Amino acid sequence: MARYMSFADGLDWYVSSLCESGQCIKVAKHGEFVVIGNTNKPEGPFEEFTQDEWRQFIAGAKLGDFDGIA
Numbered sequence: 001m002a003r004y005m006s007f008a009d010g011l012d013w014y015v016s017s018l019c020e021s022g023q024c025i026k027v028a029k030h031g032e033f034v035v036i037g038n039t040n041k042p043e044g045p046f047e048e049f050t051q052d053e054w055r056q057f058i059a060g061a062k063l064g065d066f067d068g069i070a
Helices: 051-063
Strands: 002-004 025-030 033-038 046-050
Touching: 033 051, 046 051
Parallel strands: none
Antiparallel strands: 002 046, 025 033, 033 046
């Protein structure tokens, strides 16, 4: 996992359609990696994950593995 303080513009960011507060996670593909950031902090920081790490996280979220966190 890499951590970046800023990212060049030009990434196609995705935000959940359920995001109503404006305080949400944004996700973009950057080469072979998935980058996440905070919609309230366009300057970063950002976290980068492999596609395999991202797929495993999404699978766990769908199974409810993280439901007790928030």
